[in-house]
Amino acid sequence: MSDAAFPDLPSTIAHRGLSAHAPENTLAAVRAAHAAGCRWVELDVQLLGDGTPVIWHDSGLRRCSSGRGKLQRLSLEAAHRLDVGAWFSGDFVGERMATLDAMLALIDELGMGLNLEIKLCRGRDAKALVDAAVPRAMAALPGERLIVSSFSLAALDAMRRLESDPKRLRLGMLYDKAPRRWLDEAQRLDAYSLHVDWRRLTLNVACAIAASPCKLLCYTVNDPAAFARLREWGMDSAISDDPANLIGVPRLSY
Ligand code: G3P
């Protein structure tokens, strides 16, 4: 779907930064995405124990850092002592956890767009995360270079309460599989986009979304044949670990 008011959403978005080639959700992964020609990245945001918003996917530290335990128990000082690059490869030893502020400054400096996912882990407070993250993102980036998405309806509701103008705050509704009520929810929230798991998307639902005012984004698309098929189905943008692999032309803008 084209939208003259927002011509710039590319056909691919780098998932957690260029996560096929750099440690996910790090400054290095965003620099790598930019160097590879990506114009937009998708990143996850959560709160540390002291309330600092940071770019992180899991509730725990084990998979992607030198630490153990829960992110929500960490202070910023303790977070900065962790190595978040060595688990991926020796090329990234010494990488530090990115605060949302540092990440927003980098994305703005690089002129990139951001799909910020409000990652609400079990038991966490939606409003606290939205209040800490969304005004920062809106202050750092123009509305046309920001989509804030979430699986959490409570978070999406809190965001729309924070900013009622759908052009100033573009909301992305995240689903594994779009439910029957997706259009009602999208209209209620004045949502900009639906983000669905491509493996659970049918042609009928894709066509219905493509015919609606909402953009259709699919995650996590790493198979070139699936990408081509989804584009035929009307997908606007694929969230991918390795966008160049979908397009087959590295270092071009896509
Ligand atoms: O935003 C799309 C995708 O990132 C949602 O799943 O688990 O990778 O954050 P996840």
Ligand code: MG
């Ligand atoms: Mg995500």
